[in-house]
Amino acid sequence: MPNSFALALRRRIVRLRLKSRQSLIAATVTIFILFQIFSFQQGSVAWTPWSHKSILKPGDFLEYPTYDRVPDPTQDIIPDENILGITHDQRNEDFYLGGTLSLTSQSGTPKTHPSPFIYDPYPEYNSRKWREKWQGEFKPCLGPRGRILDKTRFPKPSFGSYEALGLDGNVCTDRYGRFGAYGHDEQTSSVVPGFSRPIATLWDEVNWGNLQRMCFEQNSNRYQTESTEQKKLPLAPPASQQPRTDRSPPSDPKSPQHHSRSAVIIRGWHDMTWTQNDFNYLRSLIMELSLHSGAEYEVFLLVHVLDDSISISSDEDIQRLKESNIPEEFWGLTVFFNNEMLNNWYPKIVEHKAIFQHFQPVQIFSQIFSDFDYYWQFEMDSRNFGHMYHFLGKAVEFAKEQPRKYLWERNAYFYVPGVHGSWSDFSNMVASKMLGKDSVWGPVPAEGMQPIGPAGPAPPVPNPQDDNFEWGVGEEPELITFLPIFDPQNSGWGFGDIIYGFPQEAETPRRTSVITMSRLSRNLLNLMHDPLIVAGQAVVSEMSPATSALQHGLKAVHVPHPVFIDGQWTPKELDKIYNRGPPEKISGTQGSIWEYNMINRIMYRISFMYSSQLSEDLFRRWLGYKPSLSQYTDGSRHEDAEGLLWYDGGVLKEDIYGRLCFPPIFVHPVKNTDEELTSSRPVHGFSD
Numbered sequence: 001m002p003n004s005f006a007l008a009l010r011r012r013i014v015r016l017r018l019k020s021r022q023s024l025i026a027a028t029v030t031i032f033i034l035f036q037i038f039s040f041q042q043g044s045v046a047w048t049p050w051s052h053k054s055i056l057k058p059g060d061f062l063e064y065p066t067y068d069r070v071p072d073p074t075q076d077i078i079p080d081e082n083i084l085g086i087t088h089d090q091r092n093e094d095f096y097l098g099g100t101l102s103l104t105s106q107s108g109t110p111k112t113h114p115s116p117f118i119y120d121p122y123p124e125y126n127s128r129k130w131r132e133k134w135q136g137e138f139k140p141c142l143g144p145r146g147r148i149l150d151k152t153r154f155p156k157p158s159f160g161s162y163e164a165l166g167l168d169g170n171v172c173t174d175r176y177g178r179f180g181a182y183g184h185d186e187q188t189s190s191v192v193p194g195f196s197r198p199i200a201t202l203w204d205e206v207n208w209g210n211l212q213r214m215c216f217e218q219n220s221n222r223y224q225t226e227s228t229e230q231k232k233l234p235l236a237p238p239a240s241q242q243p244r245t246d247r248s249p250p251s252d253p254k255s256p257q258h259h260s261r262s263a264v265i266i267r268g269w270h271d272m273t274w275t276q277n278d279f280n281y282l283r284s285l286i287m288e289l290s291l292h293s294g295a296e297y298e299v300f301l302l303v304h305v306l307d308d309s310i311s312i313s314s315d316e317d318i319q320r321l322k323e324s325n326i327p328e329e330f331w332g333l334t335v336f337f338n339n340e341m342l343n344n345w346y347p348k349i350v351e352h353k354a355i356f357q358h359f360q361p362v363q364i365f366s367q368i369f370s371d372f373d374y375y376w377q378f379e380m381d382s383r384n385f386g387h388m389y390h391f392l393g394k395a396v397e398f399a400k401e402q403p404r405k406y407l408w409e410r411n412a413y414f415y416v417p418g419v420h421g422s423w424s425d426f427s428n429m430v431a432s433k434m435l436g437k438d439s440v441w442g443p444v445p446a447e448g449m450q451p452i453g454p455a456g457p458a459p460p461v462p463n464p465q466d467d468n469f470e471w472g473v474g475e476e477p478e479l480i481t482f483l484p485i486f487d488p489q490n491s492g493w494g495f496g497d498i499i500y501g502f503p504q505e506a507e508t509p510r511r512t513s514v515i516t517m518s519r520l521s522r523n524l525l526n527l528m529h530d531p532l533i534v535a536g537q538a539v540v541s542e543m544s545p546a547t548s549a550l551q552h553g554l555k556a557v558h559v560p561h562p563v564f565i566d567g568q569w570t571p572k573e574l575d576k577i578y579n580r581g582p583p584e585k586i587s588g589t590q591g592s593i594w595e596y597n598m599i600n601r602i603m604y605r606i607s608f609m610y611s612s613q614l615s616e617d618l619f620r621r622w623l624g625y626k627p628s629l630s631q632y633t634d635g636s637r638h639e640d641a642e643g644l645l646w647y648d649g650g651v652l653k654e655d656i657y658g659r660l661c662f663p664p665i666f667v668h669p670v671k672n673t674d675e676e677l678t679s680s681r682p683v684h685g686f687s688d
Contacts, residue, residue, distance in 0.1 A: 101658030113194025121390035136222030141215035160560035209332015225371035277673035348536030358541035386664020399557035404472030418571025433583035443553030450535035456553030487588035492595030498540035
């Protein structure tokens with residue numbers, strides 16, 4: 001039997017779909033099956049039964065689950081974090097001990113790179129089953145090359161799982177399979193084993209904004225929205241705004257429905273330095289999410305003009321700013337805002353800095369670009385090794401199926417598969433611990449809410465004990481986050497008491513989720529916008545969406561995507577450290593892991609966190625960059641106040657293993673995507 005190392009690695013996703021097996025013209029994300037990545041060490045396990053396929057759908061290759069509980073010799077001993085962090089602060093090199101050469105089952109030498117597959121996570125558009133559910137007809141869109149788009153021993157996730165979300169964790173991508181079609185290494189012509197270079201593209205002649213708009217026009221009968229013409233954000237609220245209209249549901253729930261549309265907002269600033277990988281990643285998002293889906297998503301660059309002396313009041317000003325700061329291919333999806341705009345829109349609050357009010361420009365965006373049902377916000381320093389259409393789609397599917405009973409309590413946990421077992425086991429555990437305890441059930445209004453009281457639905461029964469985990473199942477969430485949603489009051493989280501305009505001040509009911517990358521509904525953004533513009537009521541950035549959802553009784557879900565830790569901590573140790581507090585207030589009491597500098601030696605080794613070394617290590621090694629002992633450009637190494645070194649680490653042995661091939665992992669932050677390190681660091685904090 002393959003060892004647990006190899007088993008876990010199989011749960012990973014990959015890259016992009018082209019609808020025809022012959023027409024690989026537009027942009028391909030190719031993948032490898034993660035079956036025997038350590039064949040030269042562990043023996044041979046053949047994967048040839050699948051080798052005749054040129055296209056893989058999610059689930060074509062299945063293995064057994066990765067959520068098995070892990071035997072823990074510490075049993076019920078409560079770990080002492082005073083020594084735990086030091087004794088277990090050892091890097092896990094297993095992330096890097098495999099690659100494309102060790103994916104094959106061949107026993108001879110020399111080993112060769114396996115043939116990649118095209119990964120196709122999209123539904124069977126226009127099939128009978130698809131037409132029974134959805135309105136309109138899918139029409140393939142034009143791609144950047146002017147043609148119609150056709151279609152081990154790797155560590156287990158410490159938090160979250162592939163199985164819980166239904167993510168296809170059985171395939172992986174290397175850097176060429178993931179970004180080769182989008183310009184990675186295109187300036188060279190050397191032969192790359194296992195990769196066929198695509199047709200050259202004149203990227204300067206590509207207009208991604210026009211391609212997205214044409215794609216929508218071709219598929220407009222699938223949606224209720226009317227248009228997505230290029231707009232600019234006005235410097236002040238319009239004197240008269242169109243009345244808001246809700247999407248009308250079909251008269252017959254069983255009849256085909258209009259598909260929802262989502263804006264994908266990538267945050268940036270006007271004078272940011274563009275790296276080649278920034279180009280590659282943004283192109284991949286547009287292709288995977290927008291053009292290949294027939295405009296189910298539309299990608300935007302929301303750019304903060306940091307220099308107050310630069311005007312954005314006229315079309316001419318905006319064009320000059322684009323020409324001087326934005327790559328030409330992305331002009332058509334760029335939307336600017338500045339501090340003057342935030343002041344004019346929200347004069348009743350004095351705070352407009354991004355660190356405290358990160359959602360203000362998104363709220364304005366949703367008022368002007370109001371044709372979307374949902375708004376995803378991502379940061380430019382995030383990356384995903386997997387296919388974004390698959391990742392976001394599975395996140396939404398998971399969130400829709402979560403019942404509201406004990407939802408807020410489940411949201412606060414880090415789901416640790418090695419302790420909690422399957423997601424069903426975990427949910428049952430939370431339910432058993434909540435018996436006889438008060439639970440969030442419906443709206444938790446704040447005193448003096450403006451301009452209206454709770455807007456969400458009332459619970460179907462007065463007491464959650466009378467609900468059989470039925471309320472909320474199948475309901476679209478108004479908020480999706482990628483880290484736990486917890487009660488910041490008394491948690492020690494540094495921003496937890498930053499509240500504006502609420503009469504209860506520090507007693508205001510609230511929740512938060514660290515990192516503002518999330519999906520918000522148009523309705524939720526309206527409920528965040530209106531109190532701010534009418535009464536100056538708001539909370540700090542990362543509290544804003546979750547607090548509005550709590551007060552109005554809207555469905556909010558923390559999605560437990562796979563998150564990895566670089567260290568030697570056991571699942572039971574991590575659970576006892578990360579899930580402190582009573583079950584109704586996990587992470588909401590003294591000793592919460594969200595207290596700054598509480599356990600940085602662990603926090604900074606997590607693949608998705610506000611500050612982390614592992615996220616950048618994984619991505620840079622995957623890009624083929626050798627580790628550097630320098631964290632600063634002057635050659636010195638960074639040492640924090642606790643004496644811990646945060647440096648570019650992880651081994652790279654492509655001559656032995658081939659190119660690193662990683663499963664779908666959503667990582668943040670990644671500050672350095674060029675080979676030469678800059679002074680920008682992925683690890684920061686108050687102890688620096």
